Amino acid sequence: MAESVEVLITASVLPNYAHPGDAGADLHSAEALTLAPGARSLVGTGVSIALPSGFAAFVMPRSGLAVKHGITIVNSPGTVDAGYRGEIKVALLNTDLTEPFRIEIGDRIAQLIVMPVAHATFIPVEHLPGSQRGVGGFGSTGTAPATPNQDTPNQAVQTGGAL
Numbered sequence: 001m002a003e004s005v006e007v008l009i010t011a012s013v014l015p016n017y018a019h020p021g022d023a024g025a026d027l028h029s030a031e032a033l034t035l036a037p038g039a040r041s042l043v044g045t046g047v048s049i050a051l052p053s054g055f056a057a058f059v060m061p062r063s064g065l066a067v068k069h070g071i072t073i074v075n076s077p078g079t080v081d082a083g084y085r086g087e088i089k090v091a092l093l094n095t096d097l098t099e100p101f102r103i104e105i106g107d108r109i110a111q112l113i114v115m116p117v118a119h120a121t122f123i124p125v126e127h128l129p130g131s132q133r134g135v136g137g138f139g140s141t142g143t144a145p146a147t148p149n150q151d152t153p154n155q156a157v158q159t160g161g162a163l
């Protein structure tokens with residue numbers, strides 16, 4: 001585990017790391033609601049933070065909720081910017097086709113991972129340097145080169161950017 005970083009916080013319930021080595025601190029719901037099958041909702045956590053410059057926090061799903069109940073996060077991972085001072089909210093989605101999902105105040109609905117992030121200085125160039133992977137991606141490893149398919153809307157990915 002990396003060094004600890006101090007994050008200023010206002011919260012109804014503090015996010016907590018369940019175990020010493022956990023990467024994510026659990027976020028608790030500040031609302032009671034029922035997510036109907038297939039429904040999504042932006043759910044408050046009652047948590048606002050002030051991250052140090054050079055850090056971001058990411059709102060991630062909890063695997064237990066996903067596996068047991070089909071609850072995921074629409075925009076996973078949600079990005080919390082260092083300058084954001086509003087309430088952290090979770091865009092929950094009930095992917096279960098038949099079962100509604102009930103959330104009570106205080107339920108653990110997501111986890112927050114705090115990470116250092118770099119700002120890139122983008123340097124425009126005519127050609128990128130070569131690499132072992134080249135332009136291969138999207139399942140290309142160990143398979144024949146993809147055949148350009150006119151039905152593929154992002155065909156430019158396969159044909160563009162040749163070195």
Ligand SMILES: O=c1ccn([C@H]2C[C@H](O)[C@@H](COP(=O)(O)OP(=O)(O)OP(=O)(O)O)O2)c(=O)[nH]1
Pocket residue numbers: 059075077078079080081082084087088089090091
């Ligand atoms: O799951 C999330 C994602 C974002 N946010 C907050 C913190 C973040 O700093 C802010 C803006 O998020 P983002 O940049 O992803 O939103 P956007 O759709 O690009 O809107 P904006 O124009 O507000 O940046 O919303 C959350 O509370 N939960």
